[in-house]
Amino acid sequence: MIRVILRKELLELRRSPVLLLSMISLPATVVVVPVALLAWMVHAAPEQALAFIQEIYGLRSSDPAAAGLAAIVGRNWLPMFLVLPIFLPIMLASQSIGGERERRTLEPLLAAPVSTASIILGKSLAALLPALAITWISAALFCLGIDAVAGQRVLPDAAWIFGVLVLTPLFALFGNAAAVVVSSRVLDSRAAQNLAATTVLPLLALLVVQLAGRIALGPRFYLGLAAGVAAADLALIALAVRLFDRERLLTRWR
Amino acid sequence: MSAIEAHGLGKSFGGRPACRDVSFAVERGEVFGFLGPNGAGKTTTLRMLAGLFAPDAGTARVAGCEIAPGRPGGLELRARVGLLTESPGFYDRLTARENLVHFARLQRAKEPVRRSEELLERFALRDHADRPFAELSRGMKQKLAIARALVHDPEVIFLDEPTVGLDPAATREVRNVIAELAAEHATIVLCTHHLDEVERVCSRAAFIAGRLVAVHEIRRETLLRIELAAPFQPDGVRGLCRSLRLDGNTLLIEPGAEVPDIVAALVGAGARIVAVAPHRDPLEDAWLELLAEAGGP
Numbered sequence: 001m002i003r004v005i006l007r008k009e010l011l012e013l014r015r016s017p018v019l020l021l022s023m024i025s026l027p028a029t030v031v032v033v034p035v036a037l038l039a040w041m042v043h044a045a046p047e048q049a050l051a052f053i054q055e056i057y058g059l060r061s062s063d064p065a066a067a068g069l070a071a072i073v074g075r076n077w078l079p080m081f082l083v084l085p086i087f088l089p090i091m092l093a094s095q096s097i098g099g100e101r102e103r104r105t106l107e108p109l110l111a112a113p114v115s116t117a118s119i120i121l122g123k124s125l126a127a128l129l130p131a132l133a134i135t136w137i138s139a140a141l142f143c144l145g146i147d148a149v150a151g152q153r154v155l156p157d158a159a160w161i162f163g164v165l166v167l168t169p170l171f172a173l174f175g176n177a178a179a180v181v182v183s184s185r186v187l188d189s190r191a192a193q194n195l196a197a198t199t200v201l202p203l204l205a206l207l208v209v210q211l212a213g214r215i216a217l218g219p220r221f222y223l224g225l226a227a228g229v230a231a232a233d234l235a236l237i238a239l240a241v242r243l244f245d246r247e248r249l250l251t252r253w254r
Numbered sequence: 255m256s257a258i259e260a261h262g263l264g265k266s267f268g269g270r271p272a273c274r275d276v277s278f279a280v281e282r283g284e285v286f287g288f289l290g291p292n293g294a295g296k297t298t299t300l301r302m303l304a305g306l307f308a309p310d311a312g313t314a315r316v317a318g319c320e321i322a323p324g325r326p327g328g329l330e331l332r333a334r335v336g337l338l339t340e341s342p343g344f345y346d347r348l349t350a351r352e353n354l355v356h357f358a359r360l361q362r363a364k365e366p367v368r369r370s371e372e373l374l375e376r377f378a379l380r381d382h383a384d385r386p387f388a389e390l391s392r393g394m395k396q397k398l399a400i401a402r403a404l405v406h407d408p409e410v411i412f413l414d415e416p417t418v419g420l421d422p423a424a425t426r427e428v429r430n431v432i433a434e435l436a437a438e439h440a441t442i443v444l445c446t447h448h449l450d451e452v453e454r455v456c457s458r459a460a461f462i463a464g465r466l467v468a469v470h471e472i473r474r475e476t477l478l479r480i481e482l483a484a485p486f487q488p489d490g491v492r493g494l495c496r497s498l499r500l501d502g503n504t505l506l507i508e509p510g511a512e513v514p515d516i517v518a519a520l521v522g523a524g525a526r527i528v529a530v531a532p533h534r535d536p537l538e539d540a541w542l543e544l545l546a547e548a549g550g551p
Contacts, residue, residue, distance in 0.1 A: 113333035247307035
């Protein structure tokens with residue numbers, strides 16, 4: 001049953017060019033903007049600007065400018081690639097329950113002999129797989145772009161490999177579960193999307209603080225983050241199954 | 255054993271009763287009408303019987319599965335019944351075929367693709383099967399929804415307002431489909447507020463209005479309604495009638511002979527006839543009486 005639901009969800013996604021486009025536009029920006037910024041810093045930035053950046057991030061002026069800047073951009077931009085796997089499944093998963101209600105397809109789905117766990121798992125996989133695929137492709141393109149501008153291999157470093165392979169699936173699961181939980185309670189896909197999207201705010205805050213040169217997130221932080229998000233994932237999935245109330249979904253419109 | 259037995263089913267939402275004390279039974283192969291004004295609890299009762307949620311009170315047995323407070327019947331019940339929901343509820347971007355095959359798989363139909371093709375053919379939808387659902391006409395959408403309710407060969411079929419919102423042509427198409435199913439002796443619960451729909455295909459109908467539920471037999475025999483100018487003792491024509499009822503100046507007869515012979519016998523016996531007309535089963539009268547009893551509509 002999970003496969004049946006997954007297949008239908010992916011087929012619907014393939015037939016929704018606007019949704020696909022909106023899913024791709026954010027990752028494209030996340031890849032292109034920093035790579036372009038790095039290229040400008042390396043090739044066209046005035047001396048004073050470079051000196052300012054080196055001062056903020058504690059770079060020695062004897063370091064090769066391109067590699068040093070590339071490492072900084074890579075380190076500072078990693079949290080953005082943790083925002084992507086939260087944000088992308090939210091776009092899909094918030095549609096999953098609330099959207100079915102709005103399109104009046106929820107009752108036939110609930111009338112079928114399909115368990116709640118199968119519905120949630122099928123819909124979650126349908127949100128997670130495209131989100132992870134897009135995140136990983138974006139991360140690969142980002143690393144290639146940074147390395148090309150730096151003229152040497154800077155990324156992926158250990159933090160990036162850990163971030164992309166371990167943290168992004170965990171965050172994707174988190175974003176999806178948050179969207180499913182919210183979607184099955186607020187009963188309106190747009191409200192679900194907006195509410196679930198607030199879960200990215202702490203990561204965005206970290207990104208801003210790190211960009212400002214106030215902190216430098218290291219391996220210990222990311223390990224701790226992985227443990228915390230994994231625990232939150234388990235709690236949210238359990239909550240999503242518990243809160244999936246068929247009667248409420250069919251009979252409450254507020 | 256009956257296909258459906260409901261005993262005192264009740265359900266409230268947020269403290270407001272949606273239906274109370276609903277009791278009735280449906281035999282296998284019977285087409286059973288479920289009548290009631292809007293908000294009388296028809297859909298709620300159907301949803302309970304289809305295993306979508308549990309009742310707050312009462313019990314039911316549907317297709318051999320038990321329903322009780324806290325026990326909505328589960329996967330087994332939902333696999334044994336087919337539900338036509340009030341709104342067709344398909345995915346707009348998927349084609350008619352893709353939608354039907356998807357639900358056939360969800361409903362655990364044997365050979366979902368073959369069964370879907372069979373139903374597309376049966377409901378004359380094959381030529382439109384590769385069009386997105388959003389592009390189908392209302393009638394086609396409703397026929398596809400009926401096909402979904404049948405795709406897993408359910409033991410009991412629940413049809414919730416099958417003709418609501420349809421134009422006359424689509425209504426006729428859908429009614430023909432229901433009549434075909436009835437002729438095949440499917441067990442059907444037809445939920446509607448169209449009395450003529452129930453009169454056409456159902457053998458019995460339950461009325462829900464507030465908490466009142468009464469089950470009414472629907473007579474298929476054509477009665478003859480004879481309006482008389484003055485009271486008359488019809489004993490002389492009893493031999494030509496299967497049944498005969500005199501109500502004031504109106505004579506209701508279930509004919510046991512040709513109508514002209516009955517009329518001639520009445521005239522011969524001295525009756526002064528004003529009008530002769532066929533008389534349909536007075537379901538409407540029963541409905542209005544029950545509504546009045548229940549304090550509605």
